[in-house]
Amino acid sequence: MIAYYHFVFVTLFLLADIIECQKYVVSLEPVNWYQALINCKNAGMELASIHSEQEQNDLDKFLRTNGYDKGYWLAGTKEGNGQFYWATTGTKMIYTKWLDGQPDDAKFDTNFYEGEHCVCWGFPSYRPEPIGWNDMTCFNNISYICQRFEYCFI
Numbered sequence: 834m835i836a837y838y839h840f841v842f843v844t845l846f847l848l849a850d851i852i853e854c855q856k857y858v859v860s861l862e863p864v865n866w867y868q869a870l871i872n873c874k875n876a877g878m879e880l881a882s883i884h885s886e887q888e889q890n891d892l893d894k895f896l897r898t899n900g901y902d903k904g905y906w907l908a909g910t911k912e913g914n915g916q917f918y919w920a921t922t923g924t925k926m927i928y929t930k931w932l933d934g935q936p937d938d939a940k941f942d943t944n945f946y947e948g949e950h951c952v953c954w955g956f957p958s959y960r961p962e963p964i965g966w967n968d969m970t971c972f973n974n975i976s977y978i979c980q981r982f983e984y985c986f987i
């Protein structure tokens with residue numbers, strides 16, 4: 834019997850494709866971007882980053898399926914020269930999905946006219962469609978998305 838289960842397990846293992854996939858967790862606790870980075874780390878995860886259209890679609894599907902439709906911090910931020918990068922991987926932002934008119938580095942009195950340097954998915958008061966990214970003041974308190982890479986069977 835044990836040999837049979839071993840056979841079944843090995844067969845399933847060989848038939849299945851193993852891919853790298855992401856597990857996403859949304860925290861609705863509103864915090865600033867820096868705290869979101871720390872909170873994900875403390876949870877054994879990373880603030881979410883998106884490197885391809887496939888990843889964006891996977892995340893969008895996860896958010897829609899679970900009814901998350903507001904604004905959430907991503908790990909994007911920018912250097913002094915204005916180049917956006919992912920703080921968790923240190924890589925330049927190549928793939929982007931900015932909302933129309935973003936990033937606008939908006940300067941207003943509540944951010945002391947210093948502009949917007951951190952990236953969020955949507956707006957805090959945003960509803961789905963179209964979906965995309967917005968640059969915001971890093972000290973805004975909003976929800977955030979953590980991610981962790983896992984291996985999945987398909």
Ligand SMILES: [Ca+2]
Pocket residue numbers: 935936937938939949967968969
């Ligand atoms: Ca903006």
